[in-house]
Amino acid sequence: MERGNSKHGPRLDEEMDREVKGTVHGTAGGRAEEWREPEPSGEDQPASTRAPSHDTRSGAPKGMTSEEVEQRSRLGRFIPLSALPGDRESLRRSAAGNEAPDDVLAQLDQLPPGTQFQTVSEVWAALGHANETQRW
Secondary structure, three states, rough: OOOOOOOHHHHHHHHHHHHHHHHHOOOOOOOOOHHOOOOOOOOOOOOOOOOOOOOOOOOOOOOOOHHHHHHHHHHHHHOOHHHEOOOOOOHHHHHHHHOOOOHHHHHHOOOOOOEEEOHHHHHHHHOOOOOOOOOO
16 A cells, blocks of 8 residues: 555655655756756856866965875874873874874974973974964
């Protein structure tokens, strides 16, 4: 026995099923009305993109490259906030407890002994790297 919606008839239920079929099944074009679909680029026009081709912004702060931001972030993933402020030994112990890879532990071994570090940025600077020149 098939149960339908008590508020609609079977015909309207089937029509509503067709309208949301694309959304439910994840196929392209989840809209019921064809006019809502974006039109493709014309033959003499370039394909649309999200960013202009001449856009050179990298998203990195001033004074750092994107690679440096990623490397500092990777270092910071293994230093928990509970370890800060901390010296070289406590930071290394915490990083080892967070299963830091050998290259991160080797970087922490290069820190000067007896110095207290308040932030990951201070650790990064003590390793000889540049931090951003302007913070927002």
